[in-house]
Amino acid sequence: MKGRVRKSFAISLIALFSLSAIFAAGNTEKAAESKTVEVWMINSPVESIISAFDTAGTDFESETGIKVNYVRIPTNDFHTKLVSSISAGVFPDMIIWNSSPGVEFSGTGAVQPVDDIVNEIGRDQFGEGSLKMFAVNGKQLEIPFMVRPGGIHARKDWLEAAGYDMTPKVDSDGYYYYEGLQTWDDIVAAGKKISDPANGKYGLGFAYSRKAFGDSAAFGMSILYSYGASLLDADGKVAINSKEAIAGLNLIKKIWESGAVPAAAITWDGGSNNNFFIAGDIGIVLNSNSIMGKLNDTTGTKPEDLVILPFPSGPAGSYLSASPESITIFNKGNVEAAKSYAKYLLKAETQVKMFEKMGFGYYSPLKKDVMSNALFSNLNMNEKVLMQDARKAINVSFPYDPNAKLGALYSSFLFDDALSRIAVDGWSAEKVAAEMAAKVNEAIND
Amino acid sequence: MPILRRKLTLEEKDNAIGRRFLYPALFVLLCIIAFPVIYSFTLSFFRWRPTEVGHRFVGLKNYFDVYKDDRFVVSIFNTFIYAFVGACGKIVLGMGLALLLNKKFPGRAIARTLLMLPWIIPVTASLTAWNWMFDGMYGVINIVLSRMGLISTYINFLGEKGVALACVLMVGIWMGYPQMMMMLLAGLQAIPGDLYEAAEVEGAGKLRVFFSITIPSLSGVLKTSIILSIIWTFNAFNVIWLLTRGGSSTHIMNTLAYEFSFINMRYDKGAAMSVTILFFLAIFLYIHTKMQREDSLQ
Structure with missing residues (x-):
C-alpha cells in the first residue's frame, strides 16, 4: 500500500513539474517578446490600408527597436474573440477598433487609462465630444485615432432621373446639402420614387436583420437618436419607450412598409447592402465608406454614379451611430511599448504618411493638426460630405456619459432585434419600444 | 505478526502495469472533459x-x-424538432442511399464519392453556398421555383418563421446523411449473402426481404446510428448560427447558450x-x- 502511495505521489510530482516546465517555457518566451507590441485590429478589405499600417509598424520598429505584431481579425469575429480572450486572461497590448472596447471592459480593471498620452498630445487636438465618448468616471480609457466615416451612399443618376437637383448647396452653417434630401422623411420619399421592384431595383437598402453585424444597429440607432430618443434619461432611468423613440420606431416601420426595401433585407448579412448597391440593384444605402473604393467601370454602379448624401436629420437633429476608431491599451502586457506606439501612430507626420498611402475615404482624419494638412484641401464633394458627417457620430450612451452596460447591450442585438420585430413579427412601435425598455432595464439594474 | 501479502499472478501484474499506462490519458481526459x-x-x-x-x-x-426567457421554450421545441426530425431524415436518406450503394452498378465508386461531398466540403463553404441559394432576392432556389411557375413572389426562406426552421433542418439533414449512409452501408455489407439467397429460394418479395432480413440484421447499427444522430444533432450549432443567427425563431438550445455567453456577455x-x-x-x-x-x- 505504502509503495502505491509513494508511486502515485511521484507520478503527481512529475505531472506538476511537467506542467510547471511548460508554463515556465511560455513565460520565458513572453519575456523574450517584451520588445513586441501585439495590436489587434480589423482585417481591412482594402490592401492599401493594410500596407499603410504595416509601414507604420516597420518605421516604428526601425526607430525604437520595438516590433509591432498586428493580429488582423475579421469584423464578424472581433467581438467574440475579444470577449473569450479577455475571459481567459489573454490580453492584447493594444486594440485599434471602432467599437469602444475600453469602455465596454472598463469594469474589468484591465484597461490602461491614457490621460497622460492625450494630455501630452494636447486635448485641443481632439474634439471634446470624441474624448468624452471614451471617458469613464473621469478617466480617459481610449484615444480617438481616426474616423471610419459612414454615410448615406446613393445613386446620383437614379435620383436625377427622379427629378432631384443633385447640385450641392451650402447652408448658413457651412454644411453641404442636396435639396429635398435632408431629412429621413425626404429619404423615404426618394427611396419610394426611385424604386422599381418589378425590374429588381429597390430604392432603399437598409438591413432589418440580426445577421447584418452593425448595419441594422447603425440604421436603427441613427433614426431613433435623430428623433430624440436615448436609452436612458438624465436621471439614469430607462427612456427608450419615450414618445420620441416610438416616433422613430414608427418611421422605421414606415420605411419597411414602403415597399422600397427588399423583403430579403430581413436575412441580409453585413455585406449584402454594399454588394447589392455595387451591383446596381439598390438606390440608397447606409454604410461605412468601403463602397467608394470598390466601384469601377465593371461594377453595376459606376464611380461617377455615386453621391454621398449629407446624413439626414430627424426632429431632434442629425446623429450617426458610429464611434471613431480608437486606441485601447491593456495593462496586462507590454504597456510602455504600447503607449510608445500609440504616440507614434497619433503623430501628425505618421498619419499624413499613412493617408498618403491609403488615401481618403475608408478612414478620415480626426486630429486637428492632421485635418489641416494640405493633403485634405483638395477633397471632392463626396469626401467633403464624409468629413462633415464624421462630426455627427454618437455612441449608444448619447447624450450622457459612456456606460459600459449600454455598450454591451448595443453588441447584444438590441437595435437589430428591434428591427427584426418590426419586419419579421410585424410588431407595433409601442410593443417594440416596450421590449427594448425591458432589455435596457435588465441590463442596467441586474 | 506481519501481514502476509498474496503473491500476484502474472495476469494481475500485467493489469496493474497496464492501468498505470492509462493514467496520462485519463489525466488528459479529465482536463479536457471533466x-x-x-x-x-x-x-x-x-x-x-x-x-x-x-x-x-x-x-x-x-x-x-x-x-x-421567451426564447428558452422556443429553443427547446426547435432542438427536439431539429434533433428527432433531423435524425429520422438522415437515417431514411442514409438508408436509401446505402441500399443503392450496396448494389453493383457502373459508376458506383463515383456515386459514392459524390454522395459523400456534403460531409467532405468545409462547413463554412457549404453554408455560405446555402445562404446564397436561399437568398430572397437572387437565390437560385427562388429563381428555379419562379421559372417553373411554382411561385409568383420570391420566398424569404431564411426570414419567414417556420420556413426558416424547415430550411435549416433540410441543410442539417443534407450535411449529416453521408455519415449515416456509411455506417449503414458497413452494416449492410456485413449481412451474410446466404440469408438473401435462402429468402430468394423461398420466394420472398423485396419488401419482405427488407423488413425480415435487412432491418433485423441492421438493428444494432440502426439503434446506435439513431441515438448517435440525435446526440450529434442535439449538439448542432454551425448550421443555425451561420444561416440565421437564431433569427426567425430558429434558435436551438446550443445557439441560445452561445448567444447568452458571447453576445449578451452573460457567461x-x-x-x-x-x-x-x-x-x-x-x-x-x-x-x-x-x-x-x-x-x-x-
Missing part, C-alpha cells in the same frame, strides 16, 4: 460576466433567468443553459449505454 463540465456547473451558480471583476454566488437565479446564463443541455444529453447517453449493454448481453 474540468469544463464541472467548471460550467460551478459557473452556473455564480454571477459571472466577462465585463466585471469578481464573481458572486447567486444560487439558482441564472437558471430562473434562463427559463423565464452565467450561458453556463446554466449548457447544464440544461447536458441534462438532456445525459438522458440520451443513458439510453445509448443501456441499449449497448442489452446488445452485448444478447
Whole structure:
C-alpha cells in the first residue's frame, strides 16, 4: 500500500513539474517578446490600408527597436474573440477598433487609462465630444485615432432621373446639402420614387436583420437618436419607450412598409447592402465608406454614379451611430511599448504618411493638426460630405456619459432585434419600444 | 505478526502495469472533459460576466433567468424538432442511399464519392453556398421555383418563421446523411449473402426481404446510428448560427447558450443553459449505454 502511495505521489510530482516546465517555457518566451507590441485590429478589405499600417509598424520598429505584431481579425469575429480572450486572461497590448472596447471592459480593471498620452498630445487636438465618448468616471480609457466615416451612399443618376437637383448647396452653417434630401422623411420619399421592384431595383437598402453585424444597429440607432430618443434619461432611468423613440420606431416601420426595401433585407448579412448597391440593384444605402473604393467601370454602379448624401436629420437633429476608431491599451502586457506606439501612430507626420498611402475615404482624419494638412484641401464633394458627417457620430450612451452596460447591450442585438420585430413579427412601435425598455432595464439594474 | 501479502499472478501484474499506462490519458481526459463540465456547473451558480471583476454566488437565479426567457421554450421545441426530425431524415436518406450503394452498378465508386461531398466540403463553404441559394432576392432556389411557375413572389426562406426552421433542418439533414449512409452501408455489407439467397429460394418479395432480413440484421447499427444522430444533432450549432443567427425563431438550445455567453456577455446564463443541455444529453447517453449493454448481453 505504502509503495502505491509513494508511486502515485511521484507520478503527481512529475505531472506538476511537467506542467510547471511548460508554463515556465511560455513565460520565458513572453519575456523574450517584451520588445513586441501585439495590436489587434480589423482585417481591412482594402490592401492599401493594410500596407499603410504595416509601414507604420516597420518605421516604428526601425526607430525604437520595438516590433509591432498586428493580429488582423475579421469584423464578424472581433467581438467574440475579444470577449473569450479577455475571459481567459489573454490580453492584447493594444486594440485599434471602432467599437469602444475600453469602455465596454472598463469594469474589468484591465484597461490602461491614457490621460497622460492625450494630455501630452494636447486635448485641443481632439474634439471634446470624441474624448468624452471614451471617458469613464473621469478617466480617459481610449484615444480617438481616426474616423471610419459612414454615410448615406446613393445613386446620383437614379435620383436625377427622379427629378432631384443633385447640385450641392451650402447652408448658413457651412454644411453641404442636396435639396429635398435632408431629412429621413425626404429619404423615404426618394427611396419610394426611385424604386422599381418589378425590374429588381429597390430604392432603399437598409438591413432589418440580426445577421447584418452593425448595419441594422447603425440604421436603427441613427433614426431613433435623430428623433430624440436615448436609452436612458438624465436621471439614469430607462427612456427608450419615450414618445420620441416610438416616433422613430414608427418611421422605421414606415420605411419597411414602403415597399422600397427588399423583403430579403430581413436575412441580409453585413455585406449584402454594399454588394447589392455595387451591383446596381439598390438606390440608397447606409454604410461605412468601403463602397467608394470598390466601384469601377465593371461594377453595376459606376464611380461617377455615386453621391454621398449629407446624413439626414430627424426632429431632434442629425446623429450617426458610429464611434471613431480608437486606441485601447491593456495593462496586462507590454504597456510602455504600447503607449510608445500609440504616440507614434497619433503623430501628425505618421498619419499624413499613412493617408498618403491609403488615401481618403475608408478612414478620415480626426486630429486637428492632421485635418489641416494640405493633403485634405483638395477633397471632392463626396469626401467633403464624409468629413462633415464624421462630426455627427454618437455612441449608444448619447447624450450622457459612456456606460459600459449600454455598450454591451448595443453588441447584444438590441437595435437589430428591434428591427427584426418590426419586419419579421410585424410588431407595433409601442410593443417594440416596450421590449427594448425591458432589455435596457435588465441590463442596467441586474 | 506481519501481514502476509498474496503473491500476484502474472495476469494481475500485467493489469496493474497496464492501468498505470492509462493514467496520462485519463489525466488528459479529465482536463479536457471533466474540468469544463464541472467548471460550467460551478459557473452556473455564480454571477459571472466577462465585463466585471469578481464573481458572486447567486444560487439558482441564472437558471430562473434562463427559463423565464421567451426564447428558452422556443429553443427547446426547435432542438427536439431539429434533433428527432433531423435524425429520422438522415437515417431514411442514409438508408436509401446505402441500399443503392450496396448494389453493383457502373459508376458506383463515383456515386459514392459524390454522395459523400456534403460531409467532405468545409462547413463554412457549404453554408455560405446555402445562404446564397436561399437568398430572397437572387437565390437560385427562388429563381428555379419562379421559372417553373411554382411561385409568383420570391420566398424569404431564411426570414419567414417556420420556413426558416424547415430550411435549416433540410441543410442539417443534407450535411449529416453521408455519415449515416456509411455506417449503414458497413452494416449492410456485413449481412451474410446466404440469408438473401435462402429468402430468394423461398420466394420472398423485396419488401419482405427488407423488413425480415435487412432491418433485423441492421438493428444494432440502426439503434446506435439513431441515438448517435440525435446526440450529434442535439449538439448542432454551425448550421443555425451561420444561416440565421437564431433569427426567425430558429434558435436551438446550443445557439441560445452561445448567444447568452458571447453576445449578451452573460457567461452565467450561458453556463446554466449548457447544464440544461447536458441534462438532456445525459438522458440520451443513458439510453445509448443501456441499449449497448442489452446488445452485448444478447
